Amino acid sequence: MSVETTTETEAPPPTFDSLPLSAELRRAIDELGYTHPTPVQRAVFEPAVRGGDLVVQAQTGTGKTASFSMPLVDSLVKRSVSAVQALILCPTRELALQVNREVEALGKYRNIRCTAVYGGAPMPRQVEAIQDGAQVVVGTPGRVLDHLRRGTLDPASIRTFILDESDEMLSMGFLPQITEVKGFLPKTLQTLLFSATLPPDIRRYAERHLKNPQFLTLSGDHIGALSIEHTIYLSRGDKLGELMQVIEVENPESAIVFCNTRDETKRVAEALQQQGFAAGWLNADLAQSDREKVMAATRNSELRFLVCTDVAARGIDISHLTHVINYDFPESAENYVHRTGRTGRAGRTGKAIALIEPGDIGNLYLLRLTYKVKPVERQLPSAREMKTRAEADLLNLFVAAFEKRKTHPDDLALARRLLSHPQADQVIAGLLRDHLGARPEASEEATAARRAKPPRPAEARIQSPAPRAPRVPLPAPRVEAAPRAEAAPRAEAAPRVEAAPRVEAAPRVEAARPNEPAPRRDNPQYVAPDRARERNRDRDRPPRRETTGRANGGTHADFDDLPRYTVSDASSPAAPPPAETPADTSSQPSAAEAPLAQNPGDRSEAGDFAAAREGIAEIYVSIGRRDGARPSDIQTILEQNGLLAEQTDYIRVRQRNTFVGVKTEYLEKAVAALNGAAIAGKPAFAEPARQRD
Numbered sequence: 001m002s003v004e005t006t007t008e009t010e011a012p013p014p015t016f017d018s019l020p021l022s023a024e025l026r027r028a029i030d031e032l033g034y035t036h037p038t039p040v041q042r043a044v045f046e047p048a049v050r051g052g053d054l055v056v057q058a059q060t061g062t063g064k065t066a067s068f069s070m071p072l073v074d075s076l077v078k079r080s081v082s083a084v085q086a087l088i089l090c091p092t093r094e095l096a097l098q099v100n101r102e103v104e105a106l107g108k109y110r111n112i113r114c115t116a117v118y119g120g121a122p123m124p125r126q127v128e129a130i131q132d133g134a135q136v137v138v139g140t141p142g143r144v145l146d147h148l149r150r151g152t153l154d155p156a157s158i159r160t161f162i163l164d165e166s167d168e169m170l171s172m173g174f175l176p177q178i179t180e181v182k183g184f185l186p187k188t189l190q191t192l193l194f195s196a197t198l199p200p201d202i203r204r205y206a207e208r209h210l211k212n213p214q215f216l217t218l219s220g221d222h223i224g225a226l227s228i229e230h231t232i233y234l235s236r237g238d239k240l241g242e243l244m245q246v247i248e249v250e251n252p253e254s255a256i257v258f259c260n261t262r263d264e265t266k267r268v269a270e271a272l273q274q275q276g277f278a279a280g281w282l283n284a285d286l287a288q289s290d291r292e293k294v295m296a297a298t299r300n301s302e303l304r305f306l307v308c309t310d311v312a313a314r315g316i317d318i319s320h321l322t323h324v325i326n327y328d329f330p331e332s333a334e335n336y337v338h339r340t341g342r343t344g345r346a347g348r349t350g351k352a353i354a355l356i357e358p359g360d361i362g363n364l365y366l367l368r369l370t371y372k373v374k375p376v377e378r379q380l381p382s383a384r385e386m387k388t389r390a391e392a393d394l395l396n397l398f399v400a401a402f403e404k405r406k407t408h409p410d411d412l413a414l415a416r417r418l419l420s421h422p423q424a425d426q427v428i429a430g431l432l433r434d435h436l437g438a439r440p441e442a443s444e445e446a447t448a449a450r451r452a453k454p455p456r457p458a459e460a461r462i463q464s465p466a467p468r469a470p471r472v473p474l475p476a477p478r479v480e481a482a483p484r485a486e487a488a489p490r491a492e493a494a495p496r497v498e499a500a501p502r503v504e505a506a507p508r509v510e511a512a513r514p515n516e517p518a519p520r521r522d523n524p525q526y527v528a529p530d531r532a533r534e535r536n537r538d539r540d541r542p543p544r545r546e547t548t549g550r551a552n553g554g555t556h557a558d559f560d561d562l563p564r565y566t567v568s569d570a571s572s573p574a575a576p577p578p579a580e581t582p583a584d585t586s587s588q589p590s591a592a593e594a595p596l597a598q599n600p601g602d603r604s605e606a607g608d609f610a611a612a613r614e615g616i617a618e619i620y621v622s623i624g625r626r627d628g629a630r631p632s633d634i635q636t637i638l639e640q641n642g643l644l645a646e647q648t649d650y651i652r653v654r655q656r657n658t659f660v661g662v663k664t665e666y667l668e669k670a671v672a673a674l675n676g677a678a679i680a681g682k683p684a685f686a687e688p689a690r691q692r693d
Contacts (some may be wrong), residue, residue: 015366019045022111038063041070043216049075053191055206057198058339062218064194065102068162072136073107076160076190082133083157087185089141089178091168092289093118094295099164100138112136117153120288127152141169141177154185160192165204167195168338172311175205182209196341197334220399228343228350229632230375232364235355240271242355242380243327247277248389249381249681252323253640254455257307258339260328266326270308276451279305282313290645303454310335313342320455322636322660326354332368385681392683394436394525395444397572399676400449452546527547616649617667618689621658621674628680629653641673659689 013036016029037045040058047054048071056062068088077085088103090096100116107114115129117139123146130137130153137144137153149152161182163169169178193211196430206213235242243257257272259265262283269281280294281301297303302322310330321343330336343350354375356364367373381389418424418673420433436442623629638648638660648670662670664665667688674686 022074028106028108040064040218041067045071051190053210055193055213056216057195058218065099068192069103069106073112075112077112077135084137085157086136086160086164087158088138090164091172096138096140103136117143137512141174145177145181149173160190162192164194165200166193167197171199190536198518228352230352230373232354232356232375232377235357239355245381249385254321255305255323255325256329257305257325259309261487265309268375277305278303282308304455311692324352329360329363333370336367371480376685388682392678393450395676396684397446592643616661616662617664619660619671619686620689622683622685623679624656624658626653626655627682629658633679637677643670
C-alpha cells in the first residue's frame with residue numbers, strides 16, 4: 001500500500017484576499033495565524049453581510065465560529081452604537097466562553113465589545129458588562145432568558161440572532177427557552193442557524209421562524225467520522241483495567257475519554273491520575289470555577305486526558321486531539337459521530353477507540369448501518385505487547401539520555417563495528433544488563449516519564465498542518481432558496497469524501513496472539529473454521545481502493561466481522577481465528593531485536609524509488625505490514641516532528657519493512673524522527689536506505 005502526495009498538482013487554497021474584509025478585521029485574522037478561509041467561512045460571509053437568514057450545516061471543527069464572527073464584527077455590528085446589537089446562543093458555558101473569545105479576538109481592531117453571560121457566574125458582573133456598552137452578547141439560553149425577564153438586557157437594538165450548535169440545543173431540550181427568547185426580540189431580525197447535523201426539527205424551526213432562509217449544506221459530522229480510524233476492543237468485564245492496557249499500547253498524545261455517567265468520569269480520571277497521567281474530569285456536577293480551570297488546563301496542553309460525559313462535552317472545541325476513547329459506548333449512532341468528530345480535524349489524522357461489551361453490539365450494528373462506519377476489531381493487548389511497550393520506554397529513556405551528549409568519533413566507530421559483528425546482540429544485551437542491574441528502577445522511571453509527558457502545545461499542532469487542509473476538500477455548499485422536505489437525504493449524499501482506507505485497515509489484526517493454543521471443540525468459545533473464515537472475510541481481503549466502498553449501500557455482509565459473543569459465556573469475546581489462518585509469530589524476533597534481526601536483503605530493495613527522483617532521499621524503516629504499520633502512522637510521526645506532507649514524497653509499507661521518500665534537505669530530520677519511534681506499538685529502527693548497485 002502506498003501513499004503519494006499530490007499537492008504539487010492541486011490548486012493552491014484561496015487566501016483571505018478572496019473575501020471583502022476590512023483592514024482592521026484582516027489585521028486581526030493575520031495575528032491569529034489564520035492563512036486560508038475554510039469552505040464554510042467562504043460560503044457564509046457574503047450572504048450574512050447582505051442580511052439574509054441562513055441555515056448552515058458544517059462538520060465540527062471546520063471554523064463555524066469564525067464564519068459568523070467575521071461578518072458580525074466587520075459590518076453587522078455598528079461601532080458607533082453602544083448597545084447590544086447581536087445575540088448568540090450556545091448550548092454550554094464552555095462554548096459560550098469560546099465564542100466570546102473568538103468574537104473579541106476578531107473584533108479587536110474594530111473596537112467591538114463582547115461579553116458572555118451564563119449560569120454559575122455572578123449576575124451583577126454580567127449586568128455591569130452589558131451596561132458598559134457591550135455590543136455582542138454570547139450566552140446560554142437559561143441565563144439570557146433571566147436577563148431578558150429582569151430587564152437587565154435591552155433587546156430593542158438587537159438586529160442579529162445566532163444559534164450556534166442548534167442541533168445540540170434542541171436535543172438538550174432548550175427549544176422552549178429559545179422560543180421565549182425569540183419572543184423578546186424585535187420582529188425585524190436576521191437569524192443565523194449553525195449545526196453539525198440537519199435533523200427534521202431544525203428544518204421545522206427554520207420554516208416557522210426564519211424568513212426565506214438559504215440552506216448552506218457543506219459536510220456533516222458523519223463525513224469527519226469516515227476520515228479517521230476506528231478501533232474496538234472487546235471487554236472481558238474489567239473495563240477500567242482494560243482501558244489502562246489500551247492506553248499503554250496506543251499511547252495517545254491527547255484524548256477525550258467519554259463515559260455515560262457522571263460517577264464514571266471521576267472514577268476513570270482518578271484511575272488515570274494514579275497511573276501518572278495528567279487527567280481531568282468534567283461533568284455537570286463540577287462547579288463553574290472548577291470547570292473553567294479544567295478547560296483552561298486542556299487548552300494550555302497541561303492535560304493529556306479529559307474525561308467527560310456527552311452533556312459536559314457538548315460545545316467543547318479542542319482542535320488538537322489525537323484520540324477519542326469511548327470508555328462507555330454511546331447509546332446512539334448520532335452521539336458516536338458527535339464524539340469522534342472531535343478528532344481528525346482540518347485534514348489531521350485521528351483515531352477513535354471503543355471498549356465494547358455484549359450489550360453494545362446492537363448499537364454497533366446501527367452505527368455501521370446508519371453511517372457506514374466499520375471499526376476494526378482488535379484483541380486486548382497481550383503480555384508480549386505490554387512487554388514491548390516497556391522495552392520501548394527504556395529505549396526512549398536511553399535516547400533521551402544520550403541525544404544531547406557529544407560523542408567521540410572513536411566511540412562511534414567502535415559502535416558501528418560492534419553492530420556489524422555476528423554476536424552484537426549478545427554484547428549489547430550484556431552491556432544493558434550491567435547498566436540496568438545497577439539501576440533496577442530504570443524501567444519504572446522510563447514508564448513514568450512517558451506517562452507524565454504532556455501533549456505538545458496546541459499552537460504547534462494547529463499551525464503545522466495548515467497547508468494540508470486542501471487534502472480533504474469539502475464540497476462547495478449547496479444553496480437552497482427555501483426548505484424542502486427532500487433536502488435532508490440530499491445533504492447526506494452531497495459530500496464526495498470517500499471513506500479513508502484506515503477504517504477498513506483489517507491487516508492490522510491479521511495475526512493471532514502468539515502462544516495462544518488453537519480453540520478446541522469442547523471450548524465454549526470454539527468457532528467452527530467455516531464460520532471463522534466467514535467472520536474474517538473482510539480482514540483477509542486486500543484494502544479497497546479509495547474509489548469504492550462508501551457510496552454503496554449497506555448489506556448483511558457489512559456485519560460479518562462484528563464481534564460475536566457465545567451463548568454459553570456472554571461476557572467472553574469471540575474466539576481467535578483458526579490456527580491455520582495466521583502465521584505463527586512466536587519464533588520471530590521481538591520488536592527490540594528487530595533492527596539487528598532484519599534480513600539485509602530487505603534493504604537491497606531500496607534505491608529503485610530514490611534513484612528515480614532527483615532531490616529525493618529514501619529512508620529504510622524496520623517496521624512493516626506484518627507488524628501492523630500503516631502509512632498514516634508514519635506520516636503522523638513525521639508531522640509531530642515538524643515535517644509536513646509536502647516534504648514527504650512517498651511512504652511504501654512492505655511486508656517486513658517500509659521505505660519513506662523525503663526531500664533531501666529533510667533526510668536527517670526525518671531519520672531522527674523515525675528512529676526509535678513507536679510504530680504500531682513497536683520501536684522502529686530507521687536509517688538512510690542503501691542504493692541498489
